[in-house]
Amino acid sequence: MKTLNSPFAAGSDLADRERRPADARSEAQPPPTEQRRRNQTDDSPEQTGGETGPQTAAPSGLKPLIGRHPVASAIVAMLIAVAIAGGIVWWLHARNYESSDDAFIDTRTVLISPQVSGAITSVNVTDNQVVKAGDLLATIDQRDYKAAVDQAAAQIRQAQASIADIEAQIGAQQAQIQQANQQVQEAQAAYNFSVEENQRYQELVQKGAGTVQRAQQAESDFRSKKAALDAANAAKLAADRQVDVLRAKAEQAKAQLQAAQAQKEQADANLQRTQLRAPTDGRIAKLTGAVGALASPGQAIMVLVPLDVWVTANFKETQLELMRVGQPVDIHIDAYDKSYPGHVNSIQAGSGTAFSLLPAENATGNYVKVVQRIPVKITFDQPPDVELGPGMSVVPTVTVRP
Template identity: 50%
Template sequence: MDTNSPVAEPVDERQQPARRADKQGKGPRRSDAERKSKADAPPEQDASPEESGASQDKRRNLFGSIRRHPFVTGAILLVVLLVAAGVVLWWLNARNYEWTDDAFIDARTVTVGAEIAGRITDVAVTDNQPVEAGAVLLRIDDSDYQASLKQAEAGVVAARAGITDVQAQTVAQNAKIDAAQKQVAQAEAALEFAKAEDKRNRELLAKGTATQQQAEQAASTLRQDQAALDTAMANAEAAKSQLAVLQAQGKSAEAKLQQAQATEDQARTTLTRTTIVAPVAGRATNITAAKGTYAQPGQVLMMFVPKDVWIRANFKETQLDLMRPGQPVDIAIDAYPDKTFHGRVDSVQAGSGTAFSLLPAENATGNFVKVVQRVPVKIVFDQPPDAYLGPGMSVVPTVKVR
C-alpha cells in the first residue's frame, strides 16, 4: 500500500445528488445576484462529525453513570430538594422577624452634684460600686450649717415669745377695758344722782325751803360728775384703741414666727444637703470627688447609673409596618454571646432620630437625596437581667412581628 497516496475524504451521501446534478449541468440556474449574496454570506459553521460525536458520547456517559449509580443520583436530588425546601422554610420564618444591629443599652443616668458650698469630708463609695437607694455617697462639712440651724431655731423661739408677750398684753388690756367700762358705769350712776340732786335743790330754792348755797353745791356736784363720766368714757375708748394696737402687734408677731420657721426649715434643708445619697438603686461611676476638695454649688461630683435599663433600637422606617408595642423580642448582647435575653416592645418614638437631633435635617433647601431614616424603638426586659449592663453596650434585638 502506498503511504504517499492521498486519503479519500468521507463524502456525505446527501450531497452526492447535488454534486452529480452540478456536474451534469442539470441543476437550477442561479442569478448573478444570488451568487453574489451567497458569496458574501459567512460560511455556515456546522458542527463537525467529531464534535457531534463527542457530545453524544458525553450524554451517553452521563446517562450511563446515572444508570450505574442510581442511589447516588437519588441522594443528590434529595439533597437539592432538601436545600430548596430549607431555603423556602427559612424565608417563610425570617419574614416573621425584624432585627437590627443598631441598638444599644440605654438608661437615665443621674448627675450627682453639690447643692451647697463646703469642703468634702467623706466619700463613701468607690468607682462602679453598687449601692441601694438612700445609701450615702459623700458628705460635706456641716459645721457652718449646724450653726445656721441653731440660729434659726433661736429665732423661732424668740418669735414665739413675742407672740406670748402680745397675748399677755392683750389679756391685761382687756382687763383695763373692763375696769374702764365699770368706771364709766359708776360715773353715769353718780351723774344721774347729781342731776336729781340738782333738780331737787333748784325746786326747793324756788319754794324758799333751800338756801342758795345748797343749790350751788348741787350744781357743782353735777358738773363734777359729768366731767368724771367724760373722763371714764375717754379712758374706756383709749383702752379699746390700745387693744387694736395689741392685735396688730399679735399679727406682726405671728408673721415673725412664720418667717423664723421658714428660716429654720431652710437651714434644716441646707443641712440635709451636706449628705448626698443615692436617688435610686444603681452604680456610682466616674467619681471626681475626693476627700478635702472644696465643692461649689452645681459642681458635678460623680455619675450614677440606675439598675433600670432598657434597649434603644434604631430600626429602619421600612421595618415598622408590623411592629407594635407588646410584641416579644429576643435580645442578643455582644458582651454575653452565650446568653439570650427576652423582652418586649414598649413604645415607638413619635419621629425619626434626626428630627430630635441638635441640627435636624432641612430637606426644603438644596438638593434632596432620599435616605431611609432610623426610628428609635424602646425595648424593655421581661425580667431584670442577671448580668451587668451599662449604657452604650451593643445589642442585636429580634422582634417577632407576625
C-alpha cells in the same frame, strides 16, 4: 476535410493542453476551510477494536451531557432542589422576625451633684461600687449649716417670747378695761345723782324754797360728774384700743415666729443636703469628687447608674409595619454572647433625627430620601443575671408574626 497545420494552430493546441492539467488539479483540491475540517475529522477517529475509519462529530447540548453523566446530573438536580427548598423555608421563617444591630443598653443615669456649696469632707464610695437607695455617698462641711440651724432656732425662741410677752400685756390690758368699766359705772351713777339733785334744787329756787347758792352748787356738781363720766368713757375706749394694738403686735410676733420657723426648716434642709445619698439602687460611675475639693451646686461629682436598664433599638421605619407593643423579643448581648427574653415596651412617636439637637430641614435645598430609624424601647422580662451598663451593644430580634 483536413486542414493544414499552421504555426498559430500548433501554439493554440499547446496552450490548451497546458491549461487542462491545471484545471483538473484545481478541481480536485478542496478549499482551505473544508480541507482543515476534513483533516480534523480524519485526525480524531474512534478507535474500536483497533480499527479506524471515518467518524462523525459528537452531538453538543444539555441532553447529551445528561445522557453521558446521569449520576452527576441527578446529584446536581438534587442539590438545586434542596437549595431552592432551603431558600423558601428560610424566607418563610425569616419573614416572621425583625432584627437590628443598631441597639444598645439604655437607662436614665443620675448625676449626683450637691445642692449646697462647701468643701467635701468625706467620700464614702469608690468607682463601680454597688449602692442601695439611701446609702451615704459623700459629705460636705456642715459647720456653717449647723450655725444657721442654731440661729434659726434662736429666732424661733425669740419670737415665741415676744408672743408670750404680748399675750401677757393683753391680759393686763383686759384687767384695765374691766377697771375702766367699773369707773364708767361709778361715774354714771354719780352723774345720774347729780342730774336729779341739780333738777331738784333748780325747782326749789324757782319756787323760792331754796337758796340760789345751793342751786349753783348742785349745778356745779352736775357738770363735774358729767365731766367725770366722759373721762371714764374715754379711758375705757383707750383701754379697748390698746388691746387692739397689742393684738396687732401679737400677730406681728406670730408672723416673725413663722418666718423663723421657715428659716429653721431651710437651715435643716441645707444641713441634710450636706450629706449626699443615693436616690436609687445602682452603681457608681465617673467619680470625680475628692476629699478637700470645693463642691458647688449643680456640679456633678459622680454618676449613679441605676440597675433598672432596658434596650433602645433603632429599627428602620420599613421594619415597623407589623411591630406592636407587647411582642416577644430575643435580646442577644454581645458582651456575654447570651440571649434573654424581653418584649416591646413602646415605640417612639417620631424618628431619631426629629428630636436631635439640629433636626433635618427638608424644605430647603436638594432632598435625598433616606430611610429613617425609629427608637423602640424593649424591656427585659426578668432582670438579667449579668452586669449591664448604658451603651453596651445588643441585637434584638422581634417576633412580628407568632
